[in-house]
Amino acid sequence: MTDQSLKNRGFWFSEWAFPVFVATLCSGIFAGTHMYFVYHVGAFNDIAIVAMLEAGIKGGSYGAAAAFGASFLFARVLEGPLVGILDIGGALQTGIGIGVPAMLLGAGITAPLENFTLSLLVGALLGLLIGVVIIMIRRYTVAGSTSTFGADVMMGAGNAAGRYLGPLIVITAIMASIPVGIGATVGAAFFYAYKKPIAGGAIIGAMIMGAIFPILLK
């Protein structure tokens, strides 16, 4: 953890290289949301969070996704410079990848998500901005702050909430139709037996049974 010659290590360790790294990552993440918007694949986030954006795309409100994404972005950008590690999941994947697109779509702006080149550019600019903000916060706050602002509490709660998704998927599958419910139950049990997160098994099981016995649309 200790580096005596950090100043002499050049670009890759420098402070101003950080915004560049955030920019490339954000560019890719934002373009990933473009992929999801256009082709329905490739969003860089967990199912539960992507589903918030999907709820908006399907005609509902973008409010939940925008508020959720923005609050994570805000909290993580503040925390990042204090602890020395910017959280990719909260700040960039949820904030830039879900929160910002939800705000844009909620305001009726679709161009950055429909156009691939534009999505890369918008993502890069947002990333550059966040990187600069973080470096500025680092400069102007006490670098030696010992508080992590409850990051451990939030991460614990985040992981605990994620565990609910598996059982929830099995329940909604059962409510969708009997074959799909059986598929999800068997899939979840199979994944649990092989020590994988059961949400994945439940989805695969539901899809296989749903392909054989399609859910009747009301």
Added chain:
Amino acid sequence: MGVTLVIIFKSIIIGALVGFGVGAGAARMFHAPNVQGMGAFRTFGELNACEGDPISHFSFGLGFLFNAWASVVGAGALTQDVDHRIIPNWAAASLLWRNRDVTQTLHNPKKMAIAGAFVGVVVVTLLNSTASSVPASMQNVATQVLVPAANWLINPIMPIVFWIAAMDAGRRTGIWSTVLGGIGHLIMGNAVPGIVLGILIGKGVDDSGWNRITKTLVVAVAILYLLSGFFRGFDVAFLHSIQVEIPQWLIDLHKLFGSEVK
């Protein structure tokens, strides 16, 4: 076939960009807090746990690849694990294969960025191209099952889990989170952002007292609540619900920002 080729082409670009950033950020984590890193505490812990053994790094990433594949096939979501676990661990594995010295490989931002870019291209392209070839009817099943499950998760499960965690984290954090969470649910429709901010303030004050950072935080939160309350029309809805006449100046103010008061 045309669409698949476009997806492959775009995935290559996206994978390279993401992998480059993740790799450099992960290596810089090992030099935090002197150098600003990027990743996550769990990523940092997991990378350390593999103790520089390329096979451990590879198999750890592989386990999450299957999970990401199930998720992207079902719902088009790559999972956060692509950036948090698969890319950093596989980039580390590819470098450690030839040189077991972590200080020259895993801790080196330049090498990790380049290795990460290559891994990103492979992983993102593989996941996106195979997922897009799954028939639409199967994806529909997944959406029909997933959307209601996700809606339940967002409300009420996540607010409850975060709320309980905040209350278990001490009296000050519990109070701030309860107040901000409750008002947050009223204004923004979900308590989680408010509870997260409550944890930030409560724990920040617990750890370092009322200093410039924590005071700025409270002011920023107050502004955030006022603005989002105004722009979501909470002020008007509130006055309606307690049967108070909406003053003309408030209607004019809303009109100034382009929203119509009923």
